[in-house]
Amino acid sequence: MTAPQELTADPHQDGVDAAVTAARRVIESLLRAGSGSTAEMGRIADQLNSVADNLDEHAPAMNQRMVDMWAGEGTTRHDPVTGPENAIAPPLQLIGQSDGSVRGVLTLGLPYQGPPGHVHGGISALILDHTLGVANHWAGVSGMTAELTLRYHRPTPLFEPLTITGVQTGVDGRKIRTSGAVTAGGEVCVSAEGLFIAKHLPRPR
Ligand SMILES: CCCCCCCCCC(=O)SCCNC(=O)CCNC(=O)[C@H](O)C(C)(C)COP(=O)(O)OP(=O)(O)OC[C@H]1O[C@@H](n2cnc3c(N)ncnc32)[C@H](O)[C@@H]1OP(=O)(O)O
Numbered sequence: 001m002t003a004p005q006e007l008t009a010d011p012h013q014d015g016v017d018a019a020v021t022a023a024r025r026v027i028e029s030l031l032r033a034g035s036g037s038t039a040e041m042g043r044i045a046d047q048l049n050s051v052a053d054n055l056d057e058h059a060p061a062m063n064q065r066m067v068d069m070w071a072g073e074g075t076t077r078h079d080p081v082t083g084p085e086n087a088i089a090p091p092l093q094l095i096g097q098s099d100g101s102v103r104g105v106l107t108l109g110l111p112y113q114g115p116p117g118h119v120h121g122g123i124s125a126l127i128l129d130h131t132l133g134v135a136n137h138w139a140g141v142s143g144m145t146a147e148l149t150l151r152y153h154r155p156t157p158l159f160e161p162l163t164i165t166g167v168q169t170g171v172d173g174r175k176i177r178t179s180g181a182v183t184a185g186g187e188v189c190v191s192a193e194g195l196f197i198a199k200h201l202p203r204p205r
Pocket residue numbers: 075076129130132133134137143144145146147174175195197199
């Protein structure tokens with residue numbers, strides 16, 4: 001039996017990961033402040049643009065960055081669900097379980113709102129697509145999403161711990177079947193069935 005294993009990149013306390021954590025806080029704080037805020041938004045916009053100008057000045061050429069970001073740990077550092085280098089990632093951390101499934105827990109805030117007080121359905125789809133992909137990686141046969149079928153059973157709450165699960169259920173030639181769910185307080189909010197085709201695009205060189 002395989003021991004449980006962290007499948008997502010460990011966030012560092014410094015470097016770009018720390019800056020990304022701060023950027024996530026800015027996104028959340030802007031939404032929390034809103035148009036009625038008494039903060040000086042013009043000055044805040046200037047400050048944020050100055051931060052972005054500084055980052056752009058020190059960034060490598062885009063084609064070089066595309067090569068670099070796919071080296072080493074590859075997608076796990078920059079993907080939009082778990083990546084510690086990606087400010088739009090919630091981020092979710094996924095653990096491969098001894099039973100072959102993957103599991104993670106996360107709490108989503110205002111940036112992910114759809115219906116009042118609840119998670120946007122497209123965000124659940126993003127998280128489940130990625131989690132099913134990681135479940136395939138953990139199972140040893142992975143590919144690209146060909147079909148993703150979601151059932152939204154009940155609204156998914158913001159500000160509460162959500163358990164995200166995925167497990168590969170079958171492989172037939174190049175066709176890989178995978179299922180998963182988002183649960184809150186033990187109740188299934190969203191369930192997913194995916195068909196993946198064993199194919200990978202080449203990494204940029
Ligand atoms: C640790 C790292 C973890 C990373 C996790 C990341 C997870 C993220 C996953 C994604 O989001 S991937 C991005 C979203 N997906 C795509 O952009 C895929 C776009 N579609 C394609 O590139 C191609 O359509 C695809 C690779 C899915 C299939 O093309 P192929 O040319 O390889 O397949 P082909 O046409 O040879 O068909 C092979 C079989 O699959 C079937 N098939 C292909 N596409 C299908 C489809 N869309 N729906 C149903 N069946 C499909 C097809 O009928 C056939 O069945 P049979 O063998 O029975 O004849």
